[in-house]
Amino acid sequence: MFGEELKSFRRLGIRHILLQVLNFASVIASGLMIWKGLGLITNSESPIVVVLSGSMEPAFYRGDLLFLTNPASERYQTGDITVYKIPGADIPIVHRVLETHDVVPKGKTSSAEAGPAEQLLLTKGDNNYVDDIELYQGLNWLERKHIVGKVRGFLPYVGYVTIAMNDFPQLKYALLGGLGLLALIQRE
Amino acid sequence: MMCLLAAIALSSFLFTADPKGGLQIASVKVYPASKRHHTSKKQELAFVNFNITADLTPLFHWNTKQLFLYLEAEYTNSQGVKNEVVIWDRIVRRKEDAVINAVGKNKYMFRELSSTFKNVAPAHYALKYNVMPYVGVLTYGQAARTVEPVAFPESQSRVS
Incomplete structure (x- = not known):
């Protein structure tokens, strides 16, 4: 043969x-x-991710492919869909931003000279009833360093492979x- | 196949609808409450009643899977922290449901970082939307915004 x-x-x-x-x-x-x-x-450690859970249904289902960017100069806004990874958790999570708090860094008085503020974020899955505090493993807020990127583009099913x-x-x-x-x- | 998907994704850039609606804040009240998990610690919660009217049907075209509609409060507190807090949201999946006529109150807990709304500057409220496509780029827009900022009242005890 x-x-x-x-x-x-x-x-x-x-x-x-x-x-x-x-x-x-x-x-x-x-x-x-x-x-x-x-x-x-x-500027994202993982610019393409596959949705692994149903917590953002009906927007994203398991196996959908998401394209991310994470521009360092841009602040995150409510309604943005972020992918974040809490240290200690093994898989990144795709959820929407519910609250943002731009904290002025300590030692600087006015927000104008402070430059990019430190952001505290709270997220929630569209398909969940409550916000994500329980998922943060003891943290009260999500910080910029936990965030992998912001969802910009969407391609259905392809990631199912x-x-x-x-x-x-x-x-x-x-x-x-x-x-x-x-x-x-x-x-x- | 890929070319077709790309063409559909690009075609949605041709639809540039920017519908506007109305938003009234009927009332804002502040009540004392205890913190989540720390029943001994106190924080104040704000309760907002609002009316929304908006016709968002122009946002539905052949590449619109759903709308994510949300009402947020924007304010700066006495420490200079800029805050955006979503207090209500709704997912609109069909064009028939895209005429919004909602009288409601906040769905999510509206709290302050410093746990008090005392001396917090008046807040603007804005109705925003996120158009989510079948394939392609996610877009955002604003449908309505309060003209004058709305002040937070003094905290009142539960019985009043």
């Missing part, structure tokens, strides 16, 4: 196989570069293996 492929392998030799491995590595490397480059432009891969790890290995095999046996 694979006789033909094996024969062609032998004909092309080790040099060809190495070349294909190199190709595969460069695809992975450029993917990583694009991801990190996006992160630099948007990653959820499926997490739920069924075999799928992940099958996909990776398939891609690797394809890269090896594909001819120029």
Whole structure:
């Protein structure tokens, strides 16, 4: 069945196989570069996230893809949808801002000279009845340093692939293996 | 497929409706209460009654999944902290429901960082919306705003 492929392998030799491995590595490397480059432009550690819970329904469902930015100079406003990560919690949360309090940093008197104020935020999921204080693990307010970004764009369902891969790890290995095999046996 | 999605996302930039509505603050009252989890500590809560009238149907086009409508209070307290607090919201999912005629009171607890509304400057109230698309970019707008700021009254005891 694979006789033909094996024969062609032998004909092309080790040099060809190495070349294909190199190709595969460069695809992975450029993917990583694009991801990190996006992160630099948007100032967000994770500029694309997948919705994992139903707490923002009916706006966002599980598997929807969100595009984030986090401009350092811009303040957050009520109604903005943020993605935040509390230290100690393992997954980021997508919820809407309910309250903002721009606190003037200590030692400076007027807000004009103080520059960007320190913001205290409170968030809530559209589908939850109460705000998120219970999720903050002892913190009373969310601060800027906890925030990964602000949701700007939306693409439905596409992220479901990653959820499926997490739920069924075999799928992940099958996909990776398939891609690797394809890269090896594909001819120029 | 991707091109079609991109075309739909871009087409929503052609719809630039900016509907306006009316907003009246009927009354603001301040009552003392105890803090969440700390029944011994006191804080003041504000209670706001309002009327909203707005026709937001122009915001519904073929790429509008839903509207998130919210009423917020904007004020600066005596320590110079600028505050924005959402006191009411509503999700509008159908064009038929987009004519808003609401008489209501705040849905969420309206409290102050310093736990008292004494000497807090009068607050503006604004009705804002977030248009959420089927695919593409989220947009925001303001439908109504109070012309004159509304002052917070003195705190009154529960029996009055």
